[in-house]
Amino acid sequence: MKRRIRRLYGFRPVRMLTARWRQPQRSTARRPIWVSLNIPIVEDPGLQPERTTMSWHRTTLALTVVALMFFRWYEVHGPIVLLPVVLTLLGGFGIQYSQRRRYYLQVLGIAREKVRADVVAVAWLTGLVVLVAAGGIVAIWV
């Protein structure tokens, strides 16, 4: 069971789940409906979790486009180009891998009226984009 949850939700899932169950619920909080063991849904007219996960999904697509663009430089700069390509693709895979966990946390966050702001994801995505841009500038001038 633990291994199954870890496989589904990525990093540190056991702590996350036990923490949720230990948490006191506000009286105003709506309880999510569990359509299966893993997928909670909660009544939310704004469809916030869907919109946010789809926004991350579109970001993955943009990252893939950038990776392919870098690949175009292969014949000019050689194998060093594979570094930004792999970096951006890894970023995309990282987003995809955490999507299910993200959706899960956001649905439960809407239900509890409190969602955790994802500082870590914002930080690494910004760092990745800035790093790749810097690499591109170096590749242009060197």
Next chain:
Amino acid sequence: MSDQQPEATNTADSGTTPVEYDPNRNRLVRKVLSGGREPDPRFSLANERTFLAWIRTSLALLAGGIAVEAFTGDLFSPVVRKLLGSSLLILGAAIAASAACRWVKIERAMRQDRPLPIAYWGPVLALLAAAAGLSVMITLWIQGLA
């Protein structure tokens, strides 16, 4: 130490205290977003989507910068091509960094019930896009005349 203390209160009176305890908050999260109260989750998610929209804008500029360098060939002289490509890349990096800063500012403002910061990158980007479009138009027109 500080994150073990609320756990004790949680077990003591479950169901009465408001949810302020989050064991997943690591040091970075505590440093960036501390104080105030948890905002409406819808606003937090909207803020995240806005950040992602800016990141995609930045990625589009990155792709554009690389495309200028890789695909334009002999359309421009090499110096112009390099300047154009690297300025697009610099703009992309700047937009990504400012998007993260703005995300943090908005998140903090919402936590402390302050008015949201103004988005000054939107007009800048609009002006730059207008200037780029205009310059392309003028270049094509001059080439057509010659």
